[in-house]
Amino acid sequence: MAQRRTPLAERARYWFDSTLAGGASVLVGWLALLCLAVVVPVSAVLVWTDPDAPAALPDRLAAVWRLTGETLRLGGATGAPLRVLMSVLLALVALLYVSTLVGLITTAFTERLTALRRGRSTVLERGHAVVLGWSEQVFTVVGELVAANANQRRAAVAVLADRDKTAMEEALGTKLGPAGRTRLICRSGPTTDPAVLSLTNPAAAGAVLVLPHDEPDSDADVVKTLLALRAALPDPAAGPPVIAAVRDDRYRLAASLAAGPRGVVLESDTITARLIVQAARRPGLSLVHRELLDFAGDEFYLVAEPALTGRAFGEALLSYPTSCVVGLVRGGTVLLSPPPSSALREGDVLVVVRHDDDTAALEDCAGWVEEDAMVSGAPAPARPERVLLLGWNRRAPLVVDQLRRRARPGSAVDVVTDGGEAVARQVDDADADAGTGLTVTLHRGDTTRPETLRRLDIDAYDSVVVLGRDPAPGQPADEPDNRTLVTLLLLRQLEQATRRELPVVTELVDDRNRALAPISPGADVIISGTLIGLLMAQISQNRHLAAVFEELFSAEGNGVHLRPAADYVRPDRETSFATVVAAARDRGECAIGYRRHDDASKGPHYGLRINPPKSERRRWTDRDEVVVVGAD
The missing domain is CATH 4.10.280 (MYOD Basic-Helix-Loop-Helix Domain, subunit B)
Structure with missing residues (x-):
């Protein structure tokens, strides 16, 4: 068979491509020929068209x-x-x-431009906040620090992470918007290198926050970062307060030792499990926690009030017209909701809920109390609870443990998951550790399939907790939210079919997925990264608040609760909030707000009112709730 002759144009193109592969010398030669091919003819035209050109x-x-x-x-x-x-x-x-x-x-x-772009110059600010690491929590932490600095003349937040400086600046600017008076400074490099860490000038910082990464082994990196911080500080004992977070409690001791005496280490998984259980037992409680931790609203402050020395703590509850007293700090020990008859001693510091920079003076609010509107008597005893746990992850055993600690005899937890034998063993271990008051039962099934949920008697449960899977290696951190959203959509369908609003508590990873979740307005959504970020930002402003939050979120201590308003004041009776405070005081509790049932589905606060004025009057219904700090 005759071979086809290659066209001349293709052969010329192939020859040209082959010559270009010869290296730089060939490229220079072709460039010179190309220039001469253009310049020489054009020069000849210019000379031959010039009237003054020589004739020869x-x-x-x-x-x-x-x-x-x-x-x-x-x-x-x-x-x-x-x-x-x-x-x-x-x-x-x-x-x-x-x-x-x-x-x-x-x-x-x-x-030089590349070095500047990578953020290799040393920060010269003083009293600034240093954020080490990059995860979804960085937006919450930096955003809250910007909000906390809104009333400051000048403030700065330095972020160090092993990412491109420009990319970090663009991400923060896009997510947070204008930073106001706070200057955001990004530096690029590994947080585990003391030389790189020194770029943030941690010795002159007001606080250092170490964020956990999204990878499974992030706790070890947190410990290493804390060790690098100690190496970068001239005197670690006199350094700035350090706030860090770890997922696994096995790393907390090592992280605390590395952080030093001025360090605070949070267990993110344990705190998340506690908040999930608290919200499951009293729907709407996650809204209260977010309100108290967000700098945009009212938050906790430590206030020294020598004028109250020698007076009973119960009197202090009605001594501020626009602040709510919830406890005191005595000798470094936090006492939330102590007995009303406890006398305040010299050096005691009050724990109050107040608006940012509120400087209200002392004022006796006892005149606004209407004793005839108060309700006396013990609250109704707790009954056994049934909880449906849809899904299983590394926090699920902690959730079961928190349920066990306050479970009444006859309580039960039903777990629905399609996990393997490892998950089955974990559920069996949780059941073995639950004790006689709580029974844990495993049901095999895929929570994203309608037939799995239809087989369940949803109406028989007091609360439904939806947990996402742990992300597999290589998967995006928010991958579990995809399955969670499908499960919520199926639960929403069951709600419409049974015409009953289910008390659902949802755990999400990415805050952006909250808007996508098919849940009722004001439902409890626990976003662990956001809550831990809020906690870290609060403690960075006052490290002594760490003990307050530890008590609030502990399983055995005095926490935040939502109680029926009818337990405090007579229903359909108009009275002041000071009357509610006095009624809660008689029960050994501290009232800090309320939630209106009529507005529970209306945003942005869903009927929640934290720290109302003591003089505020309203007509209370038997479906309203009072927010108190006290024992369970």
């Missing part, structure tokens, strides 16, 4: 050469061949020198 052909050719030499910076000398050659040689040497000089200057300038 040799002179015109010499003029063409001079014009070509001037254009290409080749000297353009005429005369003997040796003279022309030397002129071209000198021009090439000059061109090489200038090109090399420009290249060196450009390289040095580019390296």
Whole structure:
């Protein structure tokens, strides 16, 4: 069979491509030929069209050469061949020198710009906040620090992470918007390198926050970062307060030792499990926690009030018209909701809920109390509870443990998951540790399939907790939210079919998925990263608040609760909030707000009112709830 002849154009193109593969010398040659192919004909046209050009052909050719030499910076000398050659040689040497000089200057300038772009200069701020690490929590932490600094003349937040500086700045700017008076500074580099960590000037910082990463082994990196911070500080004992978070309680001791005496280490998984259980037992409680931890609203403060020394703690509850007293700090020990008859001692510091920078003076609010509107008597005893746990992850055993600690005899937890044998063993271990008051039962099934949920008697449960899977290696951190959203959609369908609103508590990873969740307005959504970020930001402003939050979120201590308003004041009776405070005081509790049932589905606060004025009057219903701090 005759071979097809290759067209001339293809052969020419192939030959040209082959010559280009010869290296830089070939490229220079082609560039010179291309330039001469353009410059020489154009120079000839200019000479031949010039009225003043010489008439003789040799002179015109010499003029063409001079014009070509001037254009290409080749000297353009005429005369003997040796003279022309030397002129071209000198021009090439000059061109090489200038090109090399420009290249060196450009390289040095580019390296300097690259170094600045990578964030390699040392931060010269003082009293600034340093955030080490990058995860979804960084937006919450930095955003809250910006909100906390809104009333400051000048403030700064320095973020160090092993990411591109420009990318970090763009991400923070896009997610948070304008930073107001707070200057956001990003530095790029590993947080485990003391030399790189020194770029943030941690010795002069007001607080250092170490964020956990999204990877499974992030706790070890947190410990290593804390050790690098100690190496970067001239005197770790006199350094700034350090706030860090770990997922596994096995790393808490190591992280606490590395953080030093001024360090606070939070267990994110344990705290998340406690909040999930609290919200499951009293729907709407997650809204209260978010309100108290968010700098945009009312939050906890430590206030020294010598004028109250010697007076009973119960009197202090009605001593501020626009602040709510919830406890005191005595000798470094936090006492939330102590007995009303406890006398305040010299040096005691009150724990109050108040608006940012509220400087309200003392004022006796007892005159607003209407004793005839108060309700006395013990609350109804707790009954056994049934909880449906849809899904299983590393926090699920902690959730079961928190349920066990306050479970009444006859309580039960039904777990629905399609996990393997490892999950089955974990459920069995949780059941073995639950004790006689709580029974844990495993049901096999995929929570994203309608038939799995239809087989369940949803109406028989007091609360439904939806947990996402742990992300597999290589998966995005928010991958579990996809299955969670499908499960919520199926639960929503069951709600519509049974015409009953289910008390659902949902755990999500990404705060952006809250808007996508098909849940009723004001439902409890626990976003662990956001809550831990809020906690870290609060403690960074006052490290002594760490003990307050530890008590609030502990399983055995005094926490935040939602109680029926009818347990405190007479239903359908108009009275002041001071009356509610006095009624809660008689029960050994501290009232800090309420939730209106009529507005429970209306945003943005869903009927929640924290720290209302003591003089505020309203008509209370038997479906309203009072927010109190006290024992369970």
